[in-house]
Amino acid sequence: MAENKIESQQTPRRVYVDYNATTPLKPAVKAAVIEDLEVYGNASSMHASGRLAHARVEQARSAVEKLLGAPAGTVIFTSGGSESNNTVFQAMRRLASGPDGRPLAAGRNEFITTAIEHPCVLNSAQYLKSLGFKVIILPVDGYGKLRMDELQKVLSDKTLFVSVMAANNEIGTIQNIKEIAGMARAAGAWMHTDAVQAVGKIPLSVEDLGVDYLTMSAHKIYGPKGVGALYVRKGAPLSALIHGGHQEDGLRAGTYNNIGILGFGRAAAIAAAEVETYGREISALRDRLRAGLAAAIPSIKINGHPDDLLPNTLNVSFPGAEGEAILLSMDIMGIEASTGSACASGSLEPSHVLLAIGVGPELAHGSIRFSLGWGNSAGDIDYIIETLPPIIARLRAMSTLTPDAVH
Numbered sequence: 001m002a003e004n005k006i007e008s009q010q011t012p013r014r015v016y017v018d019y020n021a022t023t024p025l026k027p028a029v030k031a032a033v034i035e036d037l038e039v040y041g042n043a044s045s046m047h048a049s050g051r052l053a054h055a056r057v058e059q060a061r062s063a064v065e066k067l068l069g070a071p072a073g074t075v076i077f078t079s080g081g082s083e084s085n086n087t088v089f090q091a092m093r094r095l096a097s098g099p100d101g102r103p104l105a106a107g108r109n110e111f112i113t114t115a116i117e118h119p120c121v122l123n124s125a126q127y128l129k130s131l132g133f134k135v136i137i138l139p140v141d142g143y144g145k146l147r148m149d150e151l152q153k154v155l156s157d158k159t160l161f162v163s164v165m166a167a168n169n170e171i172g173t174i175q176n177i178k179e180i181a182g183m184a185r186a187a188g189a190w191m192h193t194d195a196v197q198a199v200g201k202i203p204l205s206v207e208d209l210g211v212d213y214l215t216m217s218a219h220k221i222y223g224p225k226g227v228g229a230l231y232v233r234k235g236a237p238l239s240a241l242i243h244g245g246h247q248e249d250g251l252r253a254g255t256y257n258n259i260g261i262l263g264f265g266r267a268a269a270i271a272a273a274e275v276e277t278y279g280r281e282i283s284a285l286r287d288r289l290r291a292g293l294a295a296a297i298p299s300i301k302i303n304g305h306p307d308d309l310l311p312n313t314l315n316v317s318f319p320g321a322e323g324e325a326i327l328l329s330m331d332i333m334g335i336e337a338s339t340g341s342a343c344a345s346g347s348l349e350p351s352h353v354l355l356a357i358g359v360g361p362e363l364a365h366g367s368i369r370f371s372l373g374w375g376n377s378a379g380d381i382d383y384i385i386e387t388l389p390p391i392i393a394r395l396r397a398m399s400t401l402t403p404d405a406v407h
């Protein structure tokens with residue numbers, strides 16, 4: 001009917017492909033969270049309501065530990081990935097500081113990370129640098145992989161801490177954390193991985209990886225926002241970022257965020273059960289998108305590692321078109337993607353990750369991250385493949401840049 005046609009034109013199909021920015025609650029998590037709203041007691045209180053909340057928080061902790069293949073009592077809850085990363089960086093800073101707070105002149109006082117980390121790691125590293133600590137930011141290769149020879153060159157008996165992300169949020173490249181952790185530990189350094197984008201998307205276990213610290217976040221695995229976790233290997237040093245009460249053995253003060261933590265636990269249990277299926281089904285959608293775009297749009301460039309890639313992430317450069325314009329045109333057609341990490345969008349700086357893998361600033365500005373998830377169907381992917389070519393053709397026709405002018 002004509003009325004329906006107008007209706008569908010006004011409200012185009014919505015295709016959310018920005019799951020690396022955040023995920024919706026899975027229906028099962030949402031139902032559980034609604035139920036969990038009833039658990040209102042303070043988990044530190046002695047009475048029955050407090051004891052119930054405490055028991056449920058511990059149940060959630062077990063679910064998160066199980067997802068990470070971690071022994072009981074090795075995970076602390078935080079407000080998210082940013083806080084977990086800051087906590088471990090600041091704990092390391094204290095280890096490398098003298099009583100006056102200044103960097104120790106002798107002993108282990110050097111920090112190593114990579115050029116493609118999330119801003120919450122890079123800015124933590126930058127802060128330590130501003131305090132006078134030696135911070136080494138390692139380059140990556142054209143696929144976003146850390147070069148082991150570069151790491152080996154800088155590891156020494158001065159290295160205190162190595163932090164390398166398990167998978168990149170913008171291009172999806174997966175690092176060989178097991179090998180990196182082995183090298184860091186052989187050099188006597190503490191090893192941390194920011195696994196916010198890897199957990200729930202690829203099978204992993206802290207025991208197998210051999211890391212001392214691992215960061216994760218609930219809202220990337222279909223759990224609530226504002227809650228995350230830090231795995232701390234038994235015996236690895238940690239001190240509090242937030243001081244106050246005795247919660248989390250004094251390592252993270254503040255009344256337990258029952259609702260967030262319980263939702264996180266539910267999401268973690270589901271993610272553990274579904275990680276294999278996720279890998280199979282979501283990577284099939286990603287491959288369909290990659291092949292479809294490559295066939296339909298001339299001169300595109302796919303960024304990221306061809307094989308060691310998150311099942312859900314596809315970063316594409318469209319020479320001759322501008323990223324923000326592509327994004328807005330797609331949004332009008334109901335497609336929600338991203339030009340880079342959500343935290344960096346709004347900034348006119350080209351993505352530091354794309355620059356680090358050798359994409360020029362102009363091409364970096366014309367790059368889109370598609371990050372898929374459980375809500376997507378093959379029909380959604382086909383809709384993107386149909387909708388995007390005329391958008392790119394129109395923007396290229398309007399642009400002073402030609403596909404050939406961009407490198």
Ligand SMILES: Cc1ncc(COP(=O)(O)O)c(C=O)c1O
Pocket residue numbers: 020021079080081082083118120165167168169194196197217218219226227228341343
């Ligand atoms: C790799 C990575 N680390 C850390 C974070 C920050 O996590 P949160 O949003 O929970 O603070 C993000 C979020 O985008 C991320 O992608």
